[in-house]
Amino acid sequence: MPLSWNEIRHNAIRFSKEWSQILRERKLDLGAGDHAAERSLAQSFWLEFFEVFGIRKQLTRSFEVPVKTLAGSWGYIDLFWKRTLLVEHKSPGKSLAKAEQQANDYIQALITNGRGDEVPRYVCVTDFLNLVLEDRHDDTRVEFPLADLHKHIHAFAFIPGYKQHVFKEQDPINIEAAEILGKLHDELEAGGYSGHQLEQFLVRILFCLFAEDTGLFERSAFQLYLENHTKADGSDLGLHLARLFAVLNQPPDKRQKNLDEDLARFPYVNGDLFAEPLDFADFNRSLRDALLECCAKDWEQISPAIFGSLFQSIMQPKARRQIGAHYTSERDILKVVRSLFLDDLQAEFKAIQGDRSTRRAARLEEFHQKLCALKFFDPACGCGNFLVLAYRELRELELLLLIEINGGQQEMTLDEVNKLSQLDVHQFYGIEIEEWPAKIAEVALWLMDHQMNRKILNAFGQPYQRLPLKKSPHIHTANALRLDWKTVLPPNECSYVLGNPPFVGKQFATVEQKQDMALVCGKLKGAGVLDYVTGWYFKAAEYIQGTRIVVGFVSTNSISQGEQVGVLWNELFQRHHLKIHFAHRTFPWVSEARGKAHVHVVIVGFANFDVTNKRIYDYQGDEVTVTKARNISPYLIEGNDTVALSRSKPVSEVSEIAFGNMPNDGGHLTLSDEEKNELLKKEPNLKKYVRPFLGPDEYLYGIPRWCLWLVDASPEELRASPLVMERIENVRNSRLRSSRIATKKLAAMPALFGEIRQPKEKYLAIPKTSSERRSYIPISILDAKVIASTDIFTCPNVKFFHFGVLTSAMHMAWVRQVCGRLESRYRYSAGLVYNNYPWPTSPDKRQMAAVEKAAQKVLAVRQDFPQSTLADLYHPLSMPPALVKAHAELDRAVDLCYRPEPFTSERQRVEYLFGLYERLTAPLLPAAGKKRKKNDGLYFQKLPKGSEPEESAAAAAFHNIMGKEDTVPYKTS
DSSP: OOOOHHHHHHHHHHHHHHHHHHHHHTTTTTTSSOHHHHHHHHHHHHHHHHHTTTOOOOSSEEEEEEEEOTTSSEEEEEEEETTTEEEEEOOTTSOHHHHHHHHHHHHHHHHHTTOGGGOOSEEEEEOSSEEEEEETTTTEEEEEEGGGGGGGGGGGTTTTTOOBOOOOOOOHHHHHHHHHHHHHHHHHHHTTOOHHHHHHHHHHHHHHHHHHHTTSSSTTHHHHHHHHHSOTTOTTHHHHHHHHHHHHTSOGGGSOTTOOHHHHTSOOOOTTTTOSOOOOOOOOHHHHHHHHHHHHSOOTTOOTTHHHHHHHHTSOHHHHHHHTOOOBOHHHHHHHHIIIIIHHHHHHHHHHHTOOSTTHHHHHHHHHHHHHHOOEEETTOTTOHHHHHHHHHHHHHHHHHHHHHTTSSOOOOHHHHHTTOOOOGGGEEEEESSHHHHHHHHHHHHHHHHHHHHHHHHHHSSOOOOOSOOOOOEEEESOTTTSOGGGTSOGGGOOEEEEOOOOOOGGGOOHHHHHHHHHHHTTSTTGGGOOTTHHHHHHHHHHTTTSOOEEEEEEEGGGGSTHHHHHHHHHHHHTTOOEEEEEEEEEEEOBOSSSOOOEEEEEEEEESSOOSOEEEEEEETTEEEEEEESOBOTTSSBSOSOOOOOOSSOSSSOOOOEEOBBOOSTTSSEEEHHHHHHHHHHOGGGGGGEEEEEOHHHHHHOOOEEEEOOTTOOHHHHHTOHHHHHHHHHHHHHHHTOSOHHHHHHTTSTTSOSBOOOOSSOEEEEESEEOTTSSSOOOEEEOTTSEEBTTEEEEESOOHHHHHHHTSHHHHHHHHHHOEEETTEEEOOIIIIITTOOOOSOOOHHHHHHHHHHHHHHHHHHHTOTTOOHHHHTOTTTOOHHHHHHHHHHHHHHHHHHOSSOOOSHHHHHHHHHHHHHHHTOTTOOGGGGOEEEETTEEEEOOOTTOSOOOOHHHHHTTSGGGOOOOOOOOOO
16 A cells, blocks of 8 residues: 555655755765765665655666767766656756756657657656656646655655546635525515525526526526616515516417516526416515625526525524535535546546547447436435536536537537437436425526536537426435335436435434434344434445446445444445445535535445445545555455454453443542542541542543542441441432432442442553544553543553553554544444454564563653643644654554564555454354463464465555556546
8 A cells, every 4th residue: 555645744754854954964065076976865865755655666767867868979867767757866056947958858868769658747856955846747847945845745646656636626606606695585584485485486586597697598687677677675576576487487479468578588497497376575675685686696607506505504503404404515526426427437438539440430429328328316415416516527528529529619500509419407316305405406407407508509609508498307305215216216227326315413313314214224233323324325225236326425434433334334235235336535524505514524435236446535635545446345445345343352362341430429429629638638537448530531631530439448437437428328319319220229339339340450541532633542551549430441450562552553543443433532442442453463472572661661751741641642732752752662563563564554554454353253263263372461362374464465566666557537337
C-alpha cells in the first residue's frame, strides 16, 4: 500500500527541515567548484525525496542519463524517470528559468533522437532551496520554497501512484437562490397560507421563475406579467397567479378567444404540474416585493438540484432530523454518480472515439442505444437531487456522443434536431415518503431536461424543447421500507440503484420507523443496534438478487464501524451474497441549505456479483485519492468479507477485561472532594475506607472524586460511625424505591456497591469513551485501591507487555476500525474491540522485553509531568515531544512482535490484523494451535508454521515503483 497522505505530509516536513539544516551546514562548500561533491549531494537529495513517499528502491529512475542535444553534443539529464519525470538540479542561487529551458531542450532532444515514447509528463527543477513542478499534460505549474513542500505535496501524487480526482464545487448562486425562496415561503406561511396549498404553490412559482429565464417562456414573461397586471400593494396578486396557473394547464385550442394577450403568450405545460386547483394566496406589499425579488434573480444557470435545498431550508431542524431529510451537495452526489456508472461510461465512450475501424459508426449508435436503455432508481429520492444530477451527467455524455455521430457543430433542421436526443426523464424512478418533495423531484427532472435541451440548441443551431411535456419521471409517494420495490421498477429492467437513505440514528427513530425496521429485519439477531439507514441496505439486497444491478448509497459512517458492522454485513454477505465494488471512506458530508447538517459519511457500492476492478477512495481535507483493491471488507479497507462479531472471551489467550464497579447507591456512597474532607475531619478513622473513585472525567481530567469502599468493614466499625450509618440507610431506602426487582434485592446489602468487579492487584484501566482526536487512548496501570466505575474497563494480572501492546499504534489501528462511536468519540468495548483483537501469536523473549522497556519509558515520561492530566498529555496539540518519541519507540517494538518488516501505513496494519484475526477465528484451526504457552503471565495462541498472514498482493505491489501506474477511474464491470 502507498503511504497515507498524513504520513507523506509528515515525512515532507521532516525532509524540509533536515535539508534546510544540511544546506546551512554546507553553505560554504556549495558552489565552490567541487562539482562531483555537489552532484553527489543532489543525488542524495532526490533519493531522500522519493523516500518521503515511501519509495526506497531506485528501479525506474536513473541519474545522469545521457542524451544527444540538438547541437550534436552530449548532455546529461540529472534525474530521468521514463514517461514520468525529468529533473534538472542546480546550485543554490542559480537561475531556475535557465534550468527549465535546459529541461525543455532535453525533451526536444529525446523526440529528435527517436525517444519520443520516453518523454515525461512532469518536469521538476530545483536549486535545493526552491522547487518548480510543471505538468505538461494539464499545463499547470507550481513553484514554492523547500520549506513549503508539505503544502504542495499533492502535486507529486504521481510518485506514490495516487490519482487526484476533482469534484465540482457547488455554485454559490444556487445557495443564494434557495435562501430567497425560503424567505418567500416564510412570509407566506406567516400570513396563514400553509401546508399542501403552500407546497404546491411554491413548486409552481419555482417552475415559472426557471421557465422565464431559460426559454420555456418568453424572456422575463413571468416578471413582466406580475409587474404590469398586479397592484403594488399585492392585493390582487393571488388572483392573477391563479389565472396564470390555469392558463398554463390549457392547450392553446382549449383557451378562450378573448384571453388577455399577455396570458396567451404563455405555453401549455402539461405534466399535471398546474392541474390541481389551489386556494388563492393572499399577498400584501411585502410578499409581492419578495416574489419580485425572486423574479429579479437570473435562474438560467441555477441547478434544479437546489430544489432539495429549498425543501431543507424551510423545515425545522427537529423535523429534518426525524425524517432524515439531509440533502447532499452536487460535489458529493457526483462521488456516487461517478463511481457507480459515469466513469465507466465515459471510459467506454473514449475507447469508441479512438476506434478507427469500420465498426466505429455502428459502435457509436450501439452506445447511444445502451444509454437510452439505462434505468435509474432512487428508493429514498427526496427532492430528486441524485436523479437530477445523474440525468444531467448522462445528457452531457449523450451530447458529446451526438456531436461525434453528427460531425460536430452544424446547422440542422428542427425535425432533424428533434430526432437527436433519445434520453428522457422517464428512465428515472424514485420513492419518496412525502408528497411535496416527490413533486419537486418530478419538476426538477423536467427543468434539468430543458437545461440540457438548450445545450443541444447551442451545439446544433436550432431551438430544441419538449413542451408540452410528454414523458414523466416515475416518482412514487410511499414508505420505501413497506413498499415492494418491484412494483416501482422490475429488477430485470433496473440498471443502477443510488441515493442517500435517511440518516436517523437508532436512538432517534420514531415508533413508526422502529416498526419499519421490524418489518425489514425484525427477525435478525441483534437488529436492535442498527440505524434506520440499514433498512435500505436490506431492501436493496433483496431487490438485486440474481441481477447485474449495482447499488451506490451514501450513509453515515456508523455502518462501517462498531457493533453495526457485524449485524448488518454478516447478513448481507452470508444470506444475500453481496460484494462491495467501491467504497468512499469517511469524509465530511456537505449540505446545501440553511442550517447545514454536520455528518461524516461513507459511500458504499455493492452488487450481487463480483468484479476485479474494486476501488477505495480516501480523503484528506479537500484531497481525494483512489487505490485499487483485491477485495473490500465491510470496514472499507482492503481485506476479506470478514466481520468482527462480539464475543465473550478473547480470541487470543490473554487476560480478560471487565467493567468496573457500579455503586447503584443514589449518590450516598460516592463523595466529592469537599464531602470527603468534611467526613474525614469529623471521623478521621474512616480514612482506610475512603478510596479514589474514577469515571472517565476523573480519570482523564484529574477531577478528584471518592467513594466509601466498605467491602472489608466489620459490623462494629460501621455501627461506630453515625455518618456512615446514615449514608448506608439512605442507600437502602434509595434501592427500595426502585422499580427494578434486582435493585430492590440489593437493599439487603446497602453498605456495598451494587456491582463489584474490583481487581485485587494492580490493573490496567481503559476508559470506555475517549476523544477521536487522540493518537492513543490513555491507558494506565492503577493500584487496586483505586476504584474504577463501570465507565472504566479493568484488566487484572497484567505486565508491562500487556500495557505496551494496548497503548500502541497497532492496537489503535484496530480500535479505529472496529470500535463503536459515541458521536465521533471512540467507544471502547470488551466484546467487540478487546476480545477480537489479534495479539502477536509468538513473540520471543527478546521482543517482549523490548516492548516492556518501551512501555516503562512511556510511563516514566508521564511521571515527568506531574501537574498534567492524561487529557493534557494526550491532546494532539499539547502532547509533549518526549512522550511522542516514547510512543514511537513503543510502536516500533510492538510492530516487531507481529512481523520483522515495518508497517508504513495504518491501512497495512489493519489489513495484517484482519488477516491474523481470520486465522485465529478459523473454525478448523489445527489442534496444535489450541495449546497454551505460558509467557510471563500472558498467554498467546500460536498459529501453525506458515499460516502467518501475508500482505495482500495489491498492497505489496505498491511497495515497488515498477508496479505503479496512474490509477484509472473506477469501472463497474
